Amino acid sequence: MQVGTRSSYLMIGGFLGAGKTTAILKLARHLTSRGLRVGLITNDQSIGLVDTAVLRNDAFPVEEITGGCFCCRFNSLVEASEKLSENTRPDVFIAEPVGSCTDLIAAVSFPLRKIYGDQFRVSPLSVLVDPIRAERLLGLADGNSFSPKVRYIYGKQLEEAELIVINKCDLLSPERQDRLEAALRRSYSARGVLRVSARNDVGMDEWLDRLASDEALADSAPEMDYEVYADGESLLGWLNVSMFLRASTEVDGNELLRGIAERTRQALSSVEIAHLKMTLIPDEDGGDIGVLNLVRSDGTAELSHALNAPITGGEFLLNLRAEADPEFLRQSVLDAIRGCGCEAEIRHVEHFRPGKPQPTYRMAHI
Numbered sequence: 001m002q003v004g005t006r007s008s009y010l011m012i013g014g015f016l017g018a019g020k021t022t023a024i025l026k027l028a029r030h031l032t033s034r035g036l037r038v039g040l041i042t043n044d045q046s047i048g049l050v051d052t053a054v055l056r057n058d059a060f061p062v063e064e065i066t067g068g069c070f071c072c073r074f075n076s077l078v079e080a081s082e083k084l085s086e087n088t089r090p091d092v093f094i095a096e097p098v099g100s101c102t103d104l105i106a107a108v109s110f111p112l113r114k115i116y117g118d119q120f121r122v123s124p125l126s127v128l129v130d131p132i133r134a135e136r137l138l139g140l141a142d143g144n145s146f147s148p149k150v151r152y153i154y155g156k157q158l159e160e161a162e163l164i165v166i167n168k169c170d171l172l173s174p175e176r177q178d179r180l181e182a183a184l185r186r187s188y189s190a191r192g193v194l195r196v197s198a199r200n201d202v203g204m205d206e207w208l209d210r211l212a213s214d215e216a217l218a219d220s221a222p223e224m225d226y227e228v229y230a231d232g233e234s235l236l237g238w239l240n241v242s243m244f245l246r247a248s249t250e251v252d253g254n255e256l257l258r259g260i261a262e263r264t265r266q267a268l269s270s271v272e273i274a275h276l277k278m279t280l281i282p283d284e285d286g287g288d289i290g291v292l293n294l295v296r297s298d299g300t301a302e303l304s305h306a307l308n309a310p311i312t313g314g315e316f317l318l319n320l321r322a323e324a325d326p327e328f329l330r331q332s333v334l335d336a337i338r339g340c341g342c343e344a345e346i347r348h349v350e351h352f353r354p355g356k357p358q359p360t361y362r363m364a365h366i
């Protein structure tokens with residue numbers, strides 16, 4: 001990626017669980033190996049972010065914007081980039097918006113291009129897709145899904161994508177990949193549809209090359225019904241938990257995470273989970289981290305990063321987004337944690353439905 005005096009600004013959107021954080025780590029490593037300095041920006045409605053813990057574990061500089069999405073906290077986004085610049089002077093910023101957020105072209109890309117165009121070269125908005133979720137939402141496969149207003153957000157994310165990036169291609173046969181790509185091309189007007197496997201580091205260089213070209217940049221944003229968008233967001237319950245777990249003897253931290261995930265899934269069998277993610281950072285010094293993800297109610301709880309050694313306790317973070325009452329999520333998860341046999345010292349528990357998005361700027365055209 002060629003960089004002049006301006007920093008590049010990459011935004012990797014996509015629904016909850018699509019693989020944004022995984023992809024950002026891989027893109028950051030590729031950029032570093034090309035000799036470029038990278039700064040990362042995470043975003044959430046609340047504090048105690050699993051994503052920040054995962055990215056910091058890789059020693060990249062990370063700033064997090066909490067308490068609202070980029071669109072509604074546009075000035076914080078610019079401040080975050082300035083803060084990163086104080087120490088690192090990144091050539092490339094990579095930002096991960098909230099997975100239930102849309103209207104990023106009108107509320108982030110255009111204002112950045114228009115107001116801060118002398119500082120940032122804004123790359124095409126990539127929208128990352130989990131292929132199993134996409135097959136269901138596009139009617140190519142059966143399976144649990146969300147209610148119509150949540151699906152409205154999903155559709156709008158794809159409608160505004162300048163590049164659609166089908167991730168997790170390792171999960172699909174080439175025929176299913178072809179069918180999904182054809183359906184996405186039929187339904188949406190993105191300038192490019194790419195296929196990658198972020199976890200396996202496949203297709204990342206081609207993606208970076210597309211991000212470096214201006215060809216995919218849009219000049220107008222899709223229309224957005226903010227009432228439907230707000231209703232859709234508020235149907236998703238959010239829960240962030242931060243606590244210390246202590247065991248009386250050494251335990252297998254990976255099993256502990258799996259157990260909490262399984263009991264949570266059972267308690268939430270009647271609702272659709274969008275993303276359940278947890279990190280466990282052991283007290284024992286050594287840079288170890290356990291990371292567990294579940295991206296659909298009927299998916300597999302995966303340890304995307306396993307702990308190397310038994311633990312006696314550690315710092316535990318859990319973020320859950322599911323189409324359900326937040327109080328029900330809170331009770332279910334706290335019960336699931338109680339069942340793990342550790343003593344839990346709670347630092348922070350927050351559960352809520354996101355409020356109506358009110359973007360700082362909204363520009364329909366550039």
Ligand SMILES: Nc1nc2c(ncn2[C@@H]2O[C@H](COP(=O)(O)OP(=O)(O)O)[C@@H](O)[C@H]2O)c(=O)[nH]1
Nearest residue numbers: 016017018019020021022168197198199293304
């Ligand atoms: N099979 C597969 N899983 C992936 C891939 N990329 C990410 N994942 C998994 O998808 C889950 C959600 O990833 P994450 O990056 O947290 O998604 P985000 O919510 O979009 O940031 C994790 O379990 C990842 O390991 C991929 O290329 N293939």
Ligand SMILES: [Mg+2]
Nearest residue numbers: 020021051096
């Ligand atoms: Mg993420």
